Amino acid sequence: MKYDLLIQGGTLVDPPQGVHGARDVAFAGGVVAAVAEHLPAAEAREVIDATGHFVTPGLIDIHVHVYPGVSHFGIDPDATCLARGATTVVDAGSAGADTFPGFRKYVIEVSQTRILAQLNIASQGMVSRDVGEFALPEYANVDACCRMIEQHRDLILGVKVRLTKDAIVGKSAGMIPLHRAREAADAAGLPIMVHPQAAWCDSLDDILQVMKSGDILTHCFHGLACGILDDHGKVRASVHEAISRGVIFDVGHGAGSFNWKVVETAMAEGVLPKTISSDLHIYNVNGPVYDLANVLTKFLHLGLSLDEVLARVTSVPAQTVLLQDQIGTLAPGAWGDAVVFELRQGSFNLQDSDGQVRTGTQSLEPLTVVKAGRVYRPGSGRGTS
Numbered sequence: 001m002k003y004d005l006l007i008q009g010g011t012l013v014d015p016p017q018g019v020h021g022a023r024d025v026a027f028a029g030g031v032v033a034a035v036a037e038h039l040p041a042a043e044a045r046e047v048i049d050a051t052g053h054f055v056t057p058g059l060i061d062i063h064v065h066v067y068p069g070v071s072h073f074g075i076d077p078d079a080t081c082l083a084r085g086a087t088t089v090v091d092a093g094s095a096g097a098d099t100f101p102g103f104r105k106y107v108i109e110v111s112q113t114r115i116l117a118q119l120n121i122a123s124q125g126m127v128s129r130d131v132g133e134f135a136l137p138e139y140a141n142v143d144a145c146c147r148m149i150e151q152h153r154d155l156i157l158g159v160k161v162r163l164t165k166d167a168i169v170g171k172s173a174g175m176i177p178l179h180r181a182r183e184a185a186d187a188a189g190l191p192i193m194v195h196p197q198a199a200w201c202d203s204l205d206d207i208l209q210v211m212k213s214g215d216i217l218t219h220c221f222h223g224l225a226c227g228i229l230d231d232h233g234k235v236r237a238s239v240h241e242a243i244s245r246g247v248i249f250d251v252g253h254g255a256g257s258f259n260w261k262v263v264e265t266a267m268a269e270g271v272l273p274k275t276i277s278s279d280l281h282i283y284n285v286n287g288p289v290y291d292l293a294n295v296l297t298k299f300l301h302l303g304l305s306l307d308e309v310l311a312r313v314t315s316v317p318a319q320t321v322l323l324q325d326q327i328g329t330l331a332p333g334a335w336g337d338a339v340v341f342e343l344r345q346g347s348f349n350l351q352d353s354d355g356q357v358r359t360g361t362q363s364l365e366p367l368t369v370v371k372a373g374r375v376y377r378p379g380s381g382r383g384t385s
Contacts, residue, residue: 003028003044004373010050010340014057015307016315016329025055027336027373035332046375048368050340056310057330058087058337058371060317061292063193063218063252063277065126066115067094067103072129073281077113080280082376084291085366086313087337088114088327092193092218092252092279093160096125096133097144100152108155112371114337116321117152118160118193121145121181132168140173140180142187149188157321158216159185159192163199163207163226174200182210191215193250197224197257204228205238213246216320220249220273221266223259223354228266235269243271248320253295253353254279255288260352267302275320276312288351293341293364298350301360306343336373339366 003026012023012035024039025032041047064081068074071094081089095103100119108115120126122133123141133139140161149156161181162168169177178194185192193216196207204226211217220228228239228249243249251258251273266272276299278292289295296309318328326335341364348360369376 001043001045003033003039005046005048005370005375006039006041006044007048007050007055007338007340007370008039008041010053010055012055012330013307013310014330015311016318016324017331020307023055025330025338027370030372031336032330032332032334035330048340048375053367054306054341054343055330056339056341057314057328057334058339058369059085059292059313060088060321060328061086061277061280061313062090062216062275062317062320063092063250063279064089065094065279065281066091066113067107067125070099070102071095071126073126073283075280075282075285077107077111077115078378080285080291082113082369082371083378084293085339085341085369086113086292087339087369087371088116088321090157090321091115091117093118093120093162094126096120096123097141097148098123099125099127100148104152104155112376114327117156118158119145119148119156120160121177121184132170133162134169134173134177136170137173137176140177142180142184145184146187149190156190158190159188160195161192162195164195164197165200169200171200175206178207178210193218195219195252196226197222199226201226204236208238208242208247211242211247214248216248216250217242218250218252218277219254219257219279221251221259221263222257223262224256227262228271229262233265235266235271239271248274250275250277251295252277252279253289254281255284256353258353260356260358263302273312275317276309288353293366297348297360297363300362300364301350301358336370338370340368341365342367
């Protein structure tokens with residue numbers, strides 16, 4: 001047979017290729033082998049009938065927590081991410097310098113989900129719910145962070161820092177973790193990812209002035225202190241300035257970081273997220289997040305087109321993780337990750353992190369997930385690439 005797998009009859013939406021139309025997609029040897037308006041079923045060992053459905057590149061979720069058994073946030077990546085269409089994910093600081101080797105050996109290397117990481121500037125990472133990773137300033141260890149990055153540059157994309165006071169950052173630590181994350185990232189030539197809400201500072205202005213082009217401000221639509229809106233309910237001038245200089249504003253929905261009023265206000269002023277991520281973890285996987293597809297559905301309700309939504313979980317994050325030729329696209333030669341989606345019509349309750357509900361009229365539902373050119377089936381063995 002010429003192809004291992006063929007997805008036939010669907011509507012391909014491939015943002016980096018500018019394609020939105022009827023296309024068949026074939027896979028061989030773990031990569032995309034051919035894309036055409038018609039490819040013969042007789043040339044493939046397995047055929048998926050995608051008639052009436054959308055075919056997209058495998059989704060990329062740049063903010064998840066998938067270190068179960070060590071981080072109190074951790075969930076199984078294959079069951080919660082890959083099975084729901086996120087073929088590539090970035091763990092956002094579950095592991096620090098002291099815990100990353102175990103994360104690599106016991107999670108990353110045995111999962112079918114492709115997992116990359118932001119390394120927490122706190123050496124222990126996000127281990128305990130009772131003791132914040134910056135209860136003491138000494139936990140933010142620049143030297144240890146840099147050493148671990150050098151040992152795992154194939155997986156570590158940047159340095160993560162969480163700034164919420166008291167629960168995460170003790171008073172004695174204050175804003176020290178942010179500046180140490182900046183120091184470590186600069187030494188390694190990598191960006192920082194910042195969790196900004198309710199920090200030990202006057203406003204988001206103080207955080208954004210430390211951030212550079214390529215840095216990621218996640219949880220950009222939270223409704224807590226240190227948010228993107230000023231005292232008059234308008235988008236802060238510092239936000240517009242940061243976007244102009246290349247700071248990436250990422251959704252990071254989470255259990256407490258997506259507020260309908262904030263996102264609606266921001267979008268009305270032209271502030272859109274650069275990337276859409278879930279911040280999926282044990283405390284929100286059963287709601288209000290559920291999965292990345294549910295977060296995408298919320299942005300369809302907010303008025304973004306299917307192509308605009310998908311670009312923020314395919315081509316744009318692929319550039320962010322420097323794998324734009326391999327993932328986030330179904331161009332021939334790219335790694336063979338794909339999702340067949342149904343766009344369901346009906347009435348759907350869409351809840352934010354504060355319990356507020358909007359009623360949507362459509363919902364994205366992943367039907368079939370392809371990883372490395374093979375249909376993902378639980379227990380089918382580790383994928384390639």
